[in-house]
Amino acid sequence: MNKLLTFTFAFLYAxxxxxxxxxxxxxxxxxxxxxxSIRVGCYYYWVNERVDPxxxxxxxxxxxxxxxTLAFLATDIRNRLNxxxxxxxxxxxxxxxxxxxxxxxxxxxxxxxxxxxxxMGIFNCPGWSQSGGPWIRPEEAMRNWTPNGIEVCKTTxxxxxxxxxxxxxxxxxxVDKLSKTxxxxxxxxxxxxxxxRIPPKERPTLTTVVVDSWERGKQxxxxxxxxxxxxxxxxxxxxxxxxxxxxxxxLIAELIASxxxxxxxxxxxxxxxxxxxxxxxxxxxPGNSITYGSAADEVAAExxxxxxxxxxxxxxxxxxxxRKSGKNRVWAESFTDGWPxxxxxxxxxxxxxxxADRYFHAGVNATILHVMISQPSNxxxxxxxxxxxxxxxxxxxxxxxxxxxxxxLRRCNFMLQLGKPYQGAADQRILNDGTIIRFTNESLFEIxxxxxxxELWDPVTVRKHTEQIKN
Numbered sequence: 320m321n322k323l324l325t326f327t328f329a330f331l332y333a334x335x336x337x338x339x340x341x342x343x344x345x346x347x348x349x350x351x352x353x354x355x356s357i358r359v360g361c362y363y364y365w366v367n368e369r370v371d372p373x374x375x376x377x378x379x380x381x382x383x384x385x386x387x388t389l390a391f392l393a394t395d396i397r398n399r400l401n402x403x404x405x406x407x408x409x410x411x412x413x414x415x416x417x418x419x420x421x422x423x424x425x426x427x428x429x430x431x432x433x434x435x436x437x438x439m440g441i442f443n444c445p446g447w448s449q450s451g452g453p454w455i456r457p458e459e460a461m462r463n464w465t466p467n468g469i470e471v472c473k474t475t476x477x478x479x480x481x482x483x484x485x486x487x488x489x490x491x492x493x494v495d496k497l498s499k500t501x502x503x504x505x506x507x508x509x510x511x512x513x514x515x516r517i518p519p520k521e522r523p524t525l526t527t528v529v530v531d532s533w534e535r536g537k538q539x540x541x542x543x544x545x546x547x548x549x550x551x552x553x554x555x556x557x558x559x560x561x562x563x564x565x566x567x568x569x570l571i572a573e574l575i576a577s578x579x580x581x582x583x584x585x586x587x588x589x590x591x592x593x594x595x596x597x598x599x600x601x602x603x604x605p606g607n608s609i610t611y612g613s614a615a616d617e618v619a620a621e622x623x624x625x626x627x628x629x630x631x632x633x634x635x636x637x638x639x640x641x642r643k644s645g646k647n648r649v650w651a652e653s654f655t656d657g658w659p660x661x662x663x664x665x666x667x668x669x670x671x672x673x674x675a676d677r678y679f680h681a682g683v684n685a686t687i688l689h690v691m692i693s694q695p696s697n698x699x700x701x702x703x704x705x706x707x708x709x710x711x712x713x714x715x716x717x718x719x720x721x722x723x724x725x726x727x728l729r730r731c732n733f734m735l736q737l738g739k740p741y742q743g744a745a746d747q748r749i750l751n752d753g754t755i756i757r758f759t760n761e762s763l764f765e766i767x768x769x770x771x772x773x774e775l776w777d778p779v780t781v782r783k784h785t786e787q788i789k790n
Contacts, residue, residue, distance in 0.1 A: 342752065343768060350764070351781045353733035358438060359725045360389030361691040361711060362652065364447075365424070366396045366703050368486055369412035372427040373696035379428065381713040382691065383435045386725035390437055391529045391595070391687065392428060394421070395445035395489040398705045402658075412695075416445060416489035422516065429522040440527030440595060443583060444509055446485030448534040450583070453491035454508040459501040460492040461538040464558045472538050480535050497541035497574040502582035514590055528587045530580070532621065532633075533600035539571060547574070568605070575606035580614035587616075597621060597652065599636040612640025619650035619687065622678050623657070624671070624709055629681075638682040638745065647736060650685040651678055653728075657707040664710045668720040668727075671709070672779075675728065676762045682745035684735035686728045730778040734764050 361382065382390060395416050401407040414420050432439045444450050451460075461472040461480055471492065472480040480493045494505040510528060539558075541547075548556035551573075552566045584594045597619045598612030612618040620637035622630050641649045654671055656662050675686070690708035702714040711721055734748070734756055741747040746758040753769040763784060764776045775784035 342754075346754070346766070347776070350730055350734060350776055350778075353729045355388070355436070357729050357733045357736070358389040359387055359686045359688070359728045359732065360391060360438075361387050361688040362447075362708075363390040363392045363691045363693065364396045364705070364708075365392070365394050365414065365693050366705050367398045367409060367411050368395075368414040369410070369695055369700075369703050370414040370424050370693050371412075371420075371696050372424055374694055375424050375427045376431050377696060377713065378691065378693050379431045379435055379437055382437060385721045386729065387688070387691070388435075388437050389440070389687070390432065390691065391440040391442065391527065393442040393447050393529075394425065395485040396447065396705070397484045397486050398703075399484065400706060410701075411486075416486055425513065426517055426521055429517060429525055432525075433521070433523040437524060438527070439522070439525045440529045441510065441513065441525070442529045442531065443506065444482045445489030445491075446482045447531045448483060449493055449531070450496070450502070450505055450579070451480075451482035451491050451493035452489065452505070452509055455492040455494050455501075455505060457492065459495055459498075459504065461495055461535065462540045463538055464540040464544075466559070469540055472536060474536070483534070493535050495541050496538060496579040497544070497571065499578040499582035499585075502579050503586050506583060506586040511586075511590075526592060527617075528583060528592050528594045530583065530594060530596035530615070532597040533604050533606070534602050537571075537603050537605045539567065539605075541574070541578075544570075571605045572607040572610070576610040576614045579606075580611050584614055584616060593617060595619065595650070597633070597637070598640050599633045608636035609639045609643050612636060613644035615640075616646075617648060617650060618646060619652055619685075620678070620683055621652040621655055621689075622674065622683075623655045624666070624674060625656060629677070634678070634681045634683070641682075642740075647739070648685040649682050650687055651683040652689050653678075653683075653686050654709040655689045655707070656709050662704075662706050662708055662710075664704075664716050666709045666715075666717055666720070668724050671724060672727065672762075675731070676758075679731055679735060679758055680746045685732055727778055730781075731758070734758070734778070 363378065398409060399405050400409065414424055429439060444452050457471050462469050463472050474480060481490050482493060495501040545556050548567065548570055551570050556567065557563055580594070580596060587594045593616035595617040596612060596615040598608040618637045618640045620630065620633040637649050653675060654666070688711050690711065692703050692705065692708070692710065692712045694703055694712055694714050704710070735758065737756060738748040738750040741749040741755055748756045755767040757765040759765050764778065766774045766776060777784060
């Protein structure tokens with residue numbers, strides 16, 4: 320009997336060791352070659368209407384060849400080469416908003432993406448910010464109460480707040496962010512129109528409605544603001560009474576989350592899509608980043624190449640919204656650059672890697688590259704070069720560095736999306752079996768297995784650092 324028990328225990332122990340070894344091997348193989356579900360993406364911009372179907376196909380093939388399998392398309396970006404004179408030096412193509420060519424290019428993009436298994440998202444309006452277009456009437460737009468009456472929101476320069484930066488044909492008023500009715504009408508006018516005109520078989524990988532960072536300032540009025548205020552706080556709203564201001568600000572923040580982001584998400588879900596948003600502002604933001612981001616399906620931070628400071632506001636907004644609403648992924652619009660003196664084709668793997676690592680330590684675990692610019696199919700035409708972005712497109716002089724950068728980002732994304740945060744740390748994860756993954760200060764992954772065995776894995780070379788392994 321004792322011999323039988325000894326044999327049984329030995330057998331079970333051997334089986335346990337074998338299972339642990341298999342689990343380690345599977346994890347390591349997935350680290351080396353992450354599964355297809357780990358998608359490094361890019362912002363894919365059509366700039367100054369210089370887009371043609373052959374160029375679109377070449378753009379998407381370029382993404383696929385370099386491991387990019389997610390693209391968020393902004394259809395009508397307008398360039399600005401001279402800050403004092405926005406139209407100086409501009410060159411425009413034939414891809415006019417909603418023209419026959421525009422629809423052909425869009426169909427080509429969505430169909431080609433399906434053939435290449437590139438997941439697609441589309442910004443929810445022309446340009447990149449925020450939610451507007453020519454279909455928005457003044458009574459449906461962002462508005463403010465003033466002592467002189469209700470007015471459409473205006474910029475500091477006195478013109479109406481419109482979606483931007485986009486081609487003149489696509490520009491229009493920004494929709495009222497405090498009214499789900501108006502927000503849903505906006506969705507149907509742009510995104511819904513795309514979904515109706517292009518059948519599902521021609522857009523099999525379209526999954527996402529994209530909402531960029533908030534850049535459209537504040538509003539304080541909507542059609543039913545007085546009713547909503549009374550229902551929420553139990554007394555009458557008086558714009559001229561300073562005592563109402565705090566409660567009004569609170570109500571507006573709640574409505575921006577529930578009516579605007581909540582409204583977009585509801586419409587997206589009706590069509591089987593998800594929303595992806597950046598829950599922070601580059602202008603005065605009347606919302607609350609946590610509740611606003613919680614109303615979307617996915618959230619993103621942002622980090623820049625030229626910044627010497629850490630982008631704490633953006634990180635806190637995205638990580639906070641993700642943790643509050645139980646989201647595992649925290650995306651980042653990565654390697655943003657901007658203004659004429661900064662938007663240069665001077666990037667390299669060595670330059671960008673430590674910037675990405677800094678934000679991996681802060682909680683980012685999913686990557687969107689900024690930016691992939693559509694290029695003309697004719698190689699004799701000059702490359703499209705806007706005032707913003709790190710240029711990851713097929714005309715970049717550093718194109719050879721893109722594939723190794725994407726491979727590195729995918730490995731880091733994979734490891735940092737596993738399990739759940741360990742003891743609240745931003746750069747440590749714990750798996751269901753107790754395995755702990757830590758992204759070290761040396762940008763290695765320290766793996767502590769349930770039996771206490773530790774290994775260090777290098778996401779650049781995929782080597783084990785055997786001299787540092789603890790047994």
